[in-house]
Amino acid sequence: MIELATFPINSSAAITGARNRVRFLAEDLEFDVFASTRLAAVTSNLCRRLYKHGNDASLTIGFGEYHQDCSLQLIFRGSSNPLSRHDAGSLFDDAYPLRLETGHHGFTVIKRIPNRAFDPSERFIIDQRERLVRLTKAELLEEVQQRNEELTALLDEVKQQSEREKELAAAAAVAEVERREARELEKAYRKLAKAHEHEHRLANYDAVTGLPNRTCFEDRLTQAIERAEREPQNLAVMFLDLDHFKNVNDTVGHAEGDQLLREVAERLLGCVRKSDTVARLGGDEFTLALMNIAHPEVAAEVARSILQSISQPFVLGGREFYIGSSIGIAVYPDDGDTVDLLLRNADTAMYEVKKLGRNNHQFYSPEMNSQAKARLDLENSLRKAVKNEQLKLYYQPQLDCATGEIVSMEALLRWHHDDYGSMPLEQFIPLAEETGLIVDIGYWAVREACRQNKAWQDAGYAPMPVAVNLSMRQFEQRDLADDIMDILDETGLDPRWLELELTEGVFLHHVESARAMLASLKKAGVIISIDDFGTGYSSLSQLRRLPIDTIKVDCAFSQGITEDPDDAAIVSSIIVLAHNLKLNVIAEGVENEAQLAFLREHGCNQWQGYLFSKALPPEDFEALLRERHSPERKSGTGG
Numbered sequence: 162m163i164e165l166a167t168f169p170i171n172s173s174a175a176i177t178g179a180r181n182r183v184r185f186l187a188e189d190l191e192f193d194v195f196a197s198t199r200l201a202a203v204t205s206n207l208c209r210r211l212y213k214h215g216n217d218a219s220l221t222i223g224f225g226e227y228h229q230d231c232s233l234q235l236i237f238r239g240s241s242n243p244l245s246r247h248d249a250g251s252l253f254d255d256a257y258p259l260r261l262e263t264g265h266h267g268f269t270v271i272k273r274i275p276n277r278a279f280d281p282s283e284r285f286i287i288d289q290r291e292r293l294v295r296l297t298k299a300e301l302l303e304e305v306q307q308r309n310e311e312l313t314a315l316l317d318e319v320k321q322q323s324e325r326e327k328e329l330a331a332a333a334a335v336a337e338v339e340r341r342e343a344r345e346l347e348k349a350y351r352k353l354a355k356a357h358e359h360e361h362r363l364a365n366y367d368a369v370t371g372l373p374n375r376t377c378f379e380d381r382l383t384q385a386i387e388r389a390e391r392e393p394q395n396l397a398v399m400f401l402d403l404d405h406f407k408n409v410n411d412t413v414g415h416a417e418g419d420q421l422l423r424e425v426a427e428r429l430l431g432c433v434r435k436s437d438t439v440a441r442l443g444g445d446e447f448t449l450a451l452m453n454i455a456h457p458e459v460a461a462e463v464a465r466s467i468l469q470s471i472s473q474p475f476v477l478g479g480r481e482f483y484i485g486s487s488i489g490i491a492v493y494p495d496d497g498d499t500v501d502l503l504l505r506n507a508d509t510a511m512y513e514v515k516k517l518g519r520n521n522h523q524f525y526s527p528e529m530n531s532q533a534k535a536r537l538d539l540e541n542s543l544r545k546a547v548k549n550e551q552l553k554l555y556y557q558p559q560l561d562c563a564t565g566e567i568v569s570m571e572a573l574l575r576w577h578h579d580d581y582g583s584m585p586l587e588q589f590i591p592l593a594e595e596t597g598l599i600v601d602i603g604y605w606a607v608r609e610a611c612r613q614n615k616a617w618q619d620a621g622y623a624p625m626p627v628a629v630n631l632s633m634r635q636f637e638q639r640d641l642a643d644d645i646m647d648i649l650d651e652t653g654l655d656p657r658w659l660e661l662e663l664t665e666g667v668f669l670h671h672v673e674s675a676r677a678m679l680a681s682l683k684k685a686g687v688i689i690s691i692d693d694f695g696t697g698y699s700s701l702s703q704l705r706r707l708p709i710d711t712i713k714v715d716c717a718f719s720q721g722i723t724e725d726p727d728d729a730a731i732v733s734s735i736i737v738l739a740h741n742l743k744l745n746v747i748a749e750g751v752e753n754e755a756q757l758a759f760l761r762e763h764g765c766n767q768w769q770g771y772l773f774s775k776a777l778p779p780e781d782f783e784a785l786l787r788e789r790h791s792p793e794r795k796s797g798t799g800g
């Protein structure tokens with residue numbers, strides 16, 4: 162800094178200024194209070210300092226850069242009283258009193274700065290007392306050196322600090338990367354674990370119910386058997402199948418069907434202990450493993466409570482559904498000591514329940530196995546018979562009660578087994594129903610009956626309807642009506658010459674779907690009849706709402722009408738009821754004249770039975786037709 166002037170100050174004052182002018186505005190010229198002097202330097206590029214040393218106060222003013230020949234004017238704002246030159250002069254030489262625009266009085270000191278050369282090496286430092294001290298060159302050098310050392314030390318420190326910071330930052334970055342990697346790794350592990358868990362669930366649990374699947378069930382049962390081998394105990398394996406579950410699926414759809422399975426799972430879990438296992442094998446089949454049971458009767462108790470629980474209604478899609486269940490039980494170690502054997506024997510016992518009428522439970526017994534084997538043989542033979550077309554249709558004439566003419570016929574299935582000869586229907590129809598083979602057999606029967614009927618018509622015999630039995634299982638086929646219409650198309654038989662016989666059970670179990678299918682068939686001209694009427698549970702009101710044409714009186718009633726007044730009353734009531742509903746009545750199983758006379762007397766429309774003829778092979782039936790309705794008489798008498 163270039164020092165311009167030093168003003169001793171012995172007053173409290175404020176300094177303002179601009180550019181190369183300095184103005185001292187003294188707050189108060191009561192100089193005896195200068196002890197509290199505090200000045201603030203405010204000029205911009207003038208460098209100023211106030212030094213106070215002892216009682217001396219001085220102001221050093223200089224420029225940060227070289228200026229010459231400038232004048233300094235210090236203006237002290239004074240009190241309200243005019244200052245005498247003396248007053249001012251006591252402070253500075255060349256002080257002139259003045260009156261400031263503010264109305265205050267002050268004085269000004271004008272100091273000319275001589276045109277003199279400055280030594281640019283002159284330096285000042287601020288000493289410890291905050292005084293500006295001019296240094297000699299040597300001192301300056303020392304000062305600079307000292308400063309340099311300080312600076313170097315400082316720089317070193319800064320450098321070290323920065324190195325440390327760098328190291329820390331690097332370490333932090335590495336740590337961050339490691340943390341991030343660890344996080345990524347953990348995420349990947351979690352994902353993998355989740356995928357493993359998902360895979361495990363898929364492999365071991367049923368997606369619909371969340372219950373263990375077959376694999377998981379077999380694992381648990383294996384472990385339980387191993388435990389039971391070490392510490393002898395009883396285990397029970399149950400095989401459970403829902404009765405008529407398919408009806409629910411067909412009526413309300415698969416989503417509701419799944420809901421029902423979930424509710425069944427819940428109910429099953431509610432009937433067993435936590436240590437037991439309930440699994441779903443698929444479809445409507447469930448298995449249970451009851452661990453460490455005190456005695457087999459415990460399994461029977463559990464089975465009873467399951468039957469009771471499942472028999473409660475299920476509400477699906479706003480409707481109530483009642484389903485039953487069939488349970489087979491096999492007990493370790495008596496009924497098997499391997500998973501396979503226990504499951505197989507429980508399954509066999511379950512089939513036995515189904516055979517005996519469902520909605521019950523049954524313990525496995527060794528005799529069942531031989532029955533099951535026989536059943537399996539029969540099933541295989543039946544499959545072969547269907548494939549090799551060993552099945553035949555026989556035709557039983559149906560006669561008009563009033564005229565005695567053959568007016569229609571019923572097609573009845575016959576199976577001639579290569580080894581066993583003629584197989585009784587009551588033996589293989591239920592098996593075909595159980596295995597679902599009846600669906601194929603049923604379609605074959607409809608096709609064959611239509612083909613044969615059309616062939617007789619084409620041969621010139623008087624056209625008449627052929628009645629074919631439909632199984633309840635066929636009503637589980639959504640396309641039944643379309644398929645039958647296709648068969649009629651294929652064989653060229655007019656729909657009015659086909660009659661479909663169904664049992665009351667169809668209406669009990671498939672009311673809605675059956676009604677719609679039958680209505681469309683009836684609309685096309687197909688005749689619909691209810692077989693074995695009186696043996697089921699059809700209500701009169703239901704009968705009225707069904708799209709049917711004919712009621713068939715069951716053999717048992719027809720045969721009892723002459724001996725049992727109840728049967729007589731039932732048959733006559735059925736006839737009256739049917740006629741009121743404008744339905745045709747046909748009595749089957751008529752074996753003697755007295756029965757026929759009763760039927761005639763009560764206005765029954767048609768009859769069939771051994772009194773006239775058994776079901777005949779097609780060639781014999783044709784011979785009968787030839788005899789009674791020769792082709793030549795076809796359009797003449799109508800029978």
Ligand SMILES: Nc1nc2c(ncn2[C@@H]2O[C@@H]3COP(=O)(O)O[C@H]4[C@@H](O)[C@H](n5cnc6c(=O)[nH]c(N)nc65)O[C@@H]4COP(=O)(O)O[C@H]3[C@H]2O)c(=O)[nH]1
Binds near residue numbers: 632692693752772
């Ligand atoms: N005791 C006696 N019986 C007589 C007399 N007249 C006729 N029958 C028998 O009564 C049954 C009448 O058939 P269904 O009630 O439809 O009862 C049929 C029907 O439900 C079923 N079935 C027969 N063929 C078929 C078929 O093609 N498909 C289906 N799904 N079921 C069939 O098998 C049942 C038994 O058929 P079949 O053994 O042929 O027995 C026939 C017939 O032979 C008689 O005067 N006295």
